[in-house]
Amino acid sequence: MPQRKETDESKGLLKKSKEELLKLAKRLSADVKKGMTKLQLVKIISDLTSKAEDAQKIAKMHIEKSKEKAKKEIEKTKRVAKSQIEKTKRVAEKVKSVSKGIQRSVNILKRTTLARKKGRDEPEARIVLEQISTKPVHGTGDVEPSKYDMGDMSRRKFVEEALGTLPESYDIDTIFVIARDPEWIFCYWDISRDTIRHYLTQSIDNRLYIKISDVTNIIYDGGNANRYLLYEIPYGTKNWYAFVDSPERDFVVEIVVKSRHGFLPILRSKTVRMPPSTTSSGEVRFVTIPFDIPLARIKEIVGPRLRDISELAYLLSKLQEEGTELPFPYVSPLPEGVILLEELWGPDGQGIRRYLKGSEEILERLRKALKWNLSSSDNLIKER
Amino acid sequence: MFDEKGFLAILLHAHLPYVRHPEFDEFLEEDWFYEAVSETYLPLIDIFENLAQDGVNFKVNITISPSLASMMNDELLRSRYLKHLYRLIDLTGREIERTRHQPDFNNLAWFYHTRFQHLRYLFEEKYNRDIISQLKRLQDAGYLEILTVAATHGFLPLMEDHPWAIRGQILTARDYHRKCFGRDPKGIWLPECAYFNGVERFLFEAEIRYFILDTHGLLFGKPTPIYGVYAPIFTPYGIAAYGRDPESSKQVWSAEEGYPGDFDYRDFYRDVGFDLDYEYIKPYIHPDGIRIFTGVKYYRITGKTKHKQPYIRDAALNKAAIHAGNFMFNRERQIEYLHSKLGIKPIVLAPYDAELFGHWWFEGPEFLNYFFRKSCYDQKIFKTTLLSNYLRQFPTQQIVNPARSSWGNKGYYEVWVEGSNSWIYPHLHVAERRMNELANYYYGRSEVEDRAIRQAARELLLAQSSDWAFIMKTGTAVGYAHKRFTDHILRFTRIYNEVKSHSVNLDWLKTIEERDNIFPEINVEYFK
Numbered sequence: 062m063p064q065r066k067e068t069d070e071s072k073g074l075l076k077k078s079k080e081e082l083l084k085l086a087k088r089l090s091a092d093v094k095k096g097m098t099k100l101q102l103v104k105i106i107s108d109l110t111s112k113a114e115d116a117q118k119i120a121k122m123h124i125e126k127s128k129e130k131a132k133k134e135i136e137k138t139k140r141v142a143k144s145q146i147e148k149t150k151r152v153a154e155k156v157k158s159v160s161k162g163i164q165r166s167v168n169i170l171k172r173t174t175l176a177r178k179k180g181r182d183e184p185e186a187r188i189v190l191e192q193i194s195t196k197p198v199h200g201t202g203d204v205e206p207s208k209y210d211m212g213d214m215s216r217r218k219f220v221e222e223a224l225g226t227l228p229e230s231y232d233i234d235t236i237f238v239i240a241r242d243p244e245w246i247f248c249y250w251d252i253s254r255d256t257i258r259h260y261l262t263q264s265i266d267n268r269l270y271i272k273i274s275d276v277t278n279i280i281y282d283g284g285n286a287n288r289y290l291l292y293e294i295p296y297g298t299k300n301w302y303a304f305v306d307s308p309e310r311d312f313v314v315e316i317v318v319k320s321r322h323g324f325l326p327i328l329r330s331k332t333v334r335m336p337p338s339t340t341s342s343g344e345v346r347f348v349t350i351p352f353d354i355p356l357a358r359i360k361e362i363v364g365p366r367l368r369d370i371s372e373l374a375y376l377l378s379k380l381q382e383e384g385t386e387l388p389f390p391y392v393s394p395l396p397e398g399v400i401l402l403e404e405l406w407g408p409d410g411q412g413i414r415r416y417l418k419g420s421e422e423i424l425e426r427l428r429k430a431l432k433w434n435l436s437s438s439d440n441l442i443k444e445r
Numbered sequence: 446m447f448d449e450k451g452f453l454a455i456l457l458h459a460h461l462p463y464v465r466h467p468e469f470d471e472f473l474e475e476d477w478f479y480e481a482v483s484e485t486y487l488p489l490i491d492i493f494e495n496l497a498q499d500g501v502n503f504k505v506n507i508t509i510s511p512s513l514a515s516m517m518n519d520e521l522l523r524s525r526y527l528k529h530l531y532r533l534i535d536l537t538g539r540e541i542e543r544t545r546h547q548p549d550f551n552n553l554a555w556f557y558h559t560r561f562q563h564l565r566y567l568f569e570e571k572y573n574r575d576i577i578s579q580l581k582r583l584q585d586a587g588y589l590e591i592l593t594v595a596a597t598h599g600f601l602p603l604m605e606d607h608p609w610a611i612r613g614q615i616l617t618a619r620d621y622h623r624k625c626f627g628r629d630p631k632g633i634w635l636p637e638c639a640y641f642n643g644v645e646r647f648l649f650e651a652e653i654r655y656f657i658l659d660t661h662g663l664l665f666g667k668p669t670p671i672y673g674v675y676a677p678i679f680t681p682y683g684i685a686a687y688g689r690d691p692e693s694s695k696q697v698w699s700a701e702e703g704y705p706g707d708f709d710y711r712d713f714y715r716d717v718g719f720d721l722d723y724e725y726i727k728p729y730i731h732p733d734g735i736r737i738f739t740g741v742k743y744y745r746i747t748g749k750t751k752h753k754q755p756y757i758r759d760a761a762l763n764k765a766a767i768h769a770g771n772f773m774f775n776r777e778r779q780i781e782y783l784h785s786k787l788g789i790k791p792i793v794l795a796p797y798d799a800e801l802f803g804h805w806w807f808e809g810p811e812f813l814n815y816f817f818r819k820s821c822y823d824q825k826i827f828k829t830t831l832l833s834n835y836l837r838q839f840p841t842q843q844i845v846n847p848a849r850s851s852w853g854n855k856g857y858y859e860v861w862v863e864g865s866n867s868w869i870y871p872h873l874h875v876a877e878r879r880m881n882e883l884a885n886y887y888y889g890r891s892e893v894e895d896r897a898i899r900q901a902a903r904e905l906l907l908a909q910s911s912d913w914a915f916i917m918k919t920g921t922a923v924g925y926a927h928k929r930f931t932d933h934i935l936r937f938t939r940i941y942n943e944v945k946s947h948s949v950n951l952d953w954l955k956t957i958e959e960r961d962n963i964f965p966e967i968n969v970e971y972f973k
Contacts, residue, residue, distance in 0.1 A: 190550060190720055194744050194753045204698060204705075206919035208461065208800040209477060209912070211737045212719060214921070217473065218733070219928045224935035231875050239603065240849065242857030249871055300867060331606070336665070336849035336857060343668030346844045350683050352631075352837040356649055359683065370649055373683040374844045392841055 075103055082106065230299075236316065238330040243308035243338040246273060249300035250316055250328055260327050264318035269294040272317050272324060273303045276332060277310040283326060286313075308338040348378035349391035362387060451675075451780035451791040452830040453820075454687070455813070456657065458634050459486065459799035460510035460598055462912035462929075463963050467521055473731050474925050478516050479529045480740055482576070485803035486517075487564050488810040490572075490579050496817055497588055503817035504587075504829040507799065508634040509580065510594035511621040512910065515963045517576045518625070527569060533561045536729045537741060540717070543725075549755040553743050556758055577625050584626055590831035593622040593630035593653075596964065599909035600861050602641040602849070603870060609884070610877040611647045613902065613971045614909070617964055619651040624966075631833045632656065636911050637861065638689075638852035645682035655685035655832060657796060658847055661856055663688030665848035675783050675791035677836060678845040685836055686847055692779060693795035696772060697806075704768040705806035708746045709760045713805060715744040715753050742807075765808040769815035770823075777826040792835050793827075865923075866914040872934045873908060879941045880905050884972035887944050895969070897949045900958055901940040902967050908933035936961070 077085070082102040089109045097105075234256050238248040248271075261267055271294055274286030290303060294316070305312060314330040350359065360367060363376055381391045461481060466472035496503050509517075516522050537558035544550035572579050583589040595601060595614035604610040615633070622630045632655045633648060640662050648656060655677060663674050663686065670678050674688030697703050704710075718730050718739040730736050744753035745761065776793060783791040802809030820829060836842075853860035862870075883898045908930055916926035936957055943949045 190544075190547070190717075190743060192547070192549070192755065194715055194720065195751045204801065204805055205798070206916070206921045207713065207805040208481060208798070209916055209919075209921040211473065211476060211922070212716070213736070214924065216733075216735050217922075217924050219924060222932055222935070224932070224939060227872055227931055227934060231871070233875075235874070237606070237870065237874060239605075239858065239862065241862050242855060242859055245859075247862050247867060249867065251871060299871075337667075338665065340664055340669040341667055345668065345671055347841055348679055348683075348844055349841040350679055350685075351840050352654060352833065355652055356654070356683060357652070370646065370683075371643070371681050374679045374681050377683065378844060 075099075234328060236314065236328040236330045238312075238314045238333050240312070240333045240335045241302075243335050244304060244306040246303040246305055246312055246314065246333065246335075247300070248303070248314045248330060251299065252316065252327060256327060260318050260325065263320045263325055265321060266319055268318070269327070270317050270319065270324075271301050271303075272315045272326075273305065274313050274315070275305070275307065275310055276313050281313055281332070283315075283324070283329075305335065308335050310335050346375070346378050348374050349381060349389075350374070350377065351389045354389060447825040449790065449826065449828045450784040451793065451827050452835055453693075453776050453780070453827050454504075454506055454792055454794045454830050454832055454835065456506040456508070456592075456634075456794060456796040456832070457489070457799035457802065458508045458594075458796060459513055460508065460594055460634075461513050461516065461800075462910045463512040463515060463597065463907060463961075465516065465519060465522055465960075465962070467960060471525075471732055473735065473737060474922060475522065475525065476529070476737065478513075478522060479526050480738070481800050481804055482517075482526055482568070483530070483533075483561075483564055483740060484807070485800050485810070486576055487567050488803050489799070489813070490576065490583070491567055492810050492814045493583055493588060494579075496814065497583070497586060499818075501818055501821045502828075503821060504590070504831045504834070505813075506590045506592060506632070506832050507580070508592040508594050509577075509622075509625070510598055510634075511596045511618045512598060512963065514577055514621060514625050519962075523574045527565070527574070530561055530565045530568065532729060533740065534558065534565065536717075536739065537561055540741065549757075550743055553756060553758070554741075557741050581626050590632070590833055591622070591626050591630070592632040592634050592657075592832075593618045594634045595636050596621065597906040597910045598636040598912060599906070600636055600639055600858075600911040600914065601644055602639050602851075602858060603861070603873070604877065604909075605641055605643075607874070607877040607881065608647070609881045609972045610905075610909070611644070612650070613880075613906065615647045615651050615653070616971045617906065617967060619653070620966070620968065621964060637915075638662065638850070639858065639861075639911075640686075640847055640851070641849050642846060645680050645684045648684050649682055653684065655687060655836060657794070658686050658688050659850050659852040659856060660689050660691050662686070662847045662850035663845065665850070666845040667848075668845065670843050670845045672787050672789065672791065672843070675787060675793065676789060676839070676842060677792070678843050678847070681844065681846055685842065686845075687792070687794045687832060689796055689852065690793045693772070693776065693793060694797070696775070697795070697797055697801065697809075704772075704812065705801070705809070706746065707764050707768070708748050709757070709764045710746050711742055711756050711761060711807040712744045712746045712753055713742070713807075715742055717741045717743065761808050762811055765812040766815045769812050769819055772812075772816055773819050773824060776820075777824050780827045790839070792830065794832075860918055861911055861914040863918060865920075866917040869914060869917075869930055872930075876905050876908060876934055876937050876941075879937070880972050883941060883944060884969050888969050888973075893949050893951060893954075894944050894947070896958075897940050897944050897954055898969055899967050900954060900961070901937050901944070902969055902972055903961050903963055904933045904937035904940065904957075906967075907961055907963065908937065933961070 079099045079102065082099060086102055086106050089106060230251055230253075232251075232253045234252055236248060236250040238246060241247045257269075271292050272289055273291075274281065274289040276286055279285055279287065290305070292301070292303075294301075301314075303314070311332050311334050313332050315324070315326045316328040317324040317326050319325075354362075356373075359377070360370065360373065363373060363380065367373060367376055380387065459481075461477055464472070464474045464477060466475065493503075493505065537554055540554035541551065541558055544554050568574060568576075580589065580591060584591050595611075596617040597614070599610070599614045601611055601614065604614070618633070619629060629652060631653065633651075633653045635644065635656050638657055638659045640656075640658055644656075660674050663670055663678060666678070670676070670688075674690055677685040677687045679685055695703065697705065699706070716738045718726060718741075719736050720743075723734075723736075726736070726739075727734065729739050743756055745756040747754045780791060780793060783793075802813060806812070817829065820827070850856055851858055851860070880901060883901055888895060888898050910929075913926040913930045916922050940949075940954070940957075
């Protein structure tokens with residue numbers, strides 16, 4: 062076919078004059094040289110036109126091909142979509158049948174919430190969540206409070222009950238103190254107006270002071286503290302956080318005035334012991350306490366030697382050490398395991414000294430030590 | 446059966462403060478309970494029952510605080526929860542329609558829709574609205590050990606000067622536990638693991654045999670126990686104490702390093718309650734128009750990025766299985782090592798807030814499911830155990846006097862005694878002293894006044910919840926915590942004044958009894 066067409070075209074060209082051919086060749090931007098014969102010109106022109114036609118044909122073919130491909134794709138997509146729709150329909154029907162039982166209750170609920178829904182047009186079409194969401198986060202981001210986390214509660218309002226307000230003072234004389242952690246003592250106080258009036262008459266400077274005394278290993282009489290901290294109490298202040306940083310030491314807190322004879326206590330707290338912040342060594346003692354014998358019964362068994370239940374374990378341990386006959390079996394126990402703490406931190410737990418102040422740090426340290434030991438446990442075992 | 450080298454005790458601490466407001470048709474903070482039921486309590490029970498049904502040998506320790514148990518038993522909250530569920534079924538039904546052109550979200554809408562329907566089936570039909578009885582059944586079958594907590598999760602070290610207040614917390618808890626679970630609690634979770642030397646005196650009276658301490662509560666004890674936290678100790682009172690294992694804790698607790706931070710897991714904060722058009726979501730958020738979490742969450746953590754991608758349930762479950770395997774492997778190595786080192790069968794105690802599983806870590810219950818199954822079939826190093834069983838099997842332990850401590854941030858009492866919340870204690874302490882006065886001098890005189898005094902005890906207990914101080918500190922719902930604390934103290938004060946002046950207003954008392962109806966059989970004797 063192309064052959065014939067080419068000849069046809071050549072024939073047509075041959076009928077043209079040389080000038081016409083030259084013009085044509087120039088229009089096709091063919092490489093025309095001077096002194097070319099009419100035949101040469103015809104050849105050049107027909108070559109060029111056939112090349113163009115070929116290109117056109119190839120392009121056409123490509124277009125056809127992609128058309129077909131697209132058609133197939135569309136059909137396939139249609140088929141997939143159809144089956145998806147079928148599938149969804151089936152699932153929907155299944156769910157429909159499942160939820161039939163509760164449909165009634167849902168309807169009831171819908172009716173009850175109808176009032177609120179009323180007047181709402183269907184805005185569904187314009188709400189679309191982005192595939193990748195960048196919406197802001199509402200909440201604290203912490204794990205522990207998450208169970209009370211409902212989002213931003215700043216707009217939450219509450220109805221007040223007509224019960225009044227909490228009083229500033231109960232007009233009583235009281236002082237409360239607690240060892241909050243190895244470093245800090247918290248205390249608050251309340252002093253009645255009469256009491257304050259009474260003491261201020263004896264004050265040399267008309268001021269109240271808070272006195273925090275270290276009373277470790279002494280019987281405190283008001284003047285024999287190992288050391289004490291003294292602060293003037295600003296007017297209206299009724300509580301104090303005192304930094305003492307003294308694990309396992311004992312403190313007493315007083316509210317005092319300065320009189321001509323020295324400090325005059327208005328309120329004196331009980332003695333508090335600051336909690337420990339390190340490991341300790343001491344006598345290792347074991348005891349057998351059968352789980353299914355009630356504590357009240359065990360108390361009876363130990364008998365009148367027990368002055369207070371806070372000694373129960375020690376006393377029972379002593380009895381067991383002495384081989385006393387008891388109505389339950391026990392072993393005269395001696396630990397055979399190694400002291401784990403020494404493994405982790407060296408003797409007396411030197412590694413876990415005071416700089417580890419918080420539970421988190423303690424945990425972190427423990428965790429790392431354990432991890433290290435876990436990964437090197439084989440070596441340790443072999444060495445022994 | 447195999448000869449184990451040691452034991453693992455999983456302990457889930459389930460607690461919520463008592464939140465119940467019959468004076469309103471809907472009350473936002475009640476959602477704490479509804480969400481925890483949907484995301485934690487029901488899924489966990491469902492998983493435990495399936496494990497039992499499949500013959501998997503597993504043991505779990507769980508604390509059910511008396512205030513939580515009271516909510517589970519309350520008819521009003523039960524029916525409101527059901528209403529809450531129906532609303533979510535309705536919402537997710539609409540979500541299926543809305544997301545029809547977004548296959549990722551559409552799958553999730555279907556997932557939530559069927560999930561809420563399943564929860565409804567469990568709660569309404571299978572459990573007959575009675576969660577407590579399901580827990581009891583699992584307990585009676587030997588899978589579950591249920592510990593108690595102080596009645597309203599009161600922070601005991603701050604009551605140290607008022608023994609009757611601690612007795613009131615502990616013995617009321619014991620009584621209510623007995624009523625719920627048909628037996629006395631053998632173990633207690635001291636609220637916030639907050640310990641002071643001598644709290645055992647009150648446990649002794651309640652015949653409670655063990656309690657839980659944070660790691661350093663044991664390690665800083667006198668003397669430091671030779672087995673660390675890998676065996677219980679007896680305190681001088683003869684009551685046992687277990688210490689928290691730091692390693693297994695961290696793997697789950699840590700928001701960043703721990704499993705729950707995995708990028709495939711569901712993001713906690715991205716919720717349709719906030720993300721969707723206001724008009725559309727309005728019926729499902731608070732009636733005042735405050736946007737809240739609905740529990741329908743479409744995105745995964747994705748990464749340390751604000752650009753969150755859709756949640757893929759299968760990928761998340763796959764991750765949960767991988768993490769369960771990792772957790773098991775680590776426990777195997779840990780227990781193997783401890784066994785070889787200590788020469789005993791150690792116990793590793795892994796305590797967590799129950800609400801961490803499901804509520805914060807959505808896939809947490811599935812993690813436990815995979816973990817128990819794997820541990821039962823794929824390893825021969827450790828067994829899961831109940832805390833009672835270990836003490837029964839190993840009644841010989843070291844005597845150690847534990848250290849004052851808590852499991853709160855920094856390990857002592859700071860979280861509950863600091864600038865945001867220490868103002869509550871003067872009021873609490875006065876109320877405690879007044880309660881003692883009412884019990885000692887006014888109780889048993891007239892029927893109406895006795896009734897009022899019983900209500901006073903309830904008000905005091907409700908004011909004592911450590912949750913109020915915690916919330917004030919962490920800032921999640923400060924307004925509500927303020928309101929609750931103040932309301933209970935003021936109600937208490939009014940009753941106190943009315944009883945003392947013999948002028949009890951019965952109508953008002955009835956209203957308050959109806960509102961704060963916790964512990965109907967409260968025993969005033971404990972407050973003497």
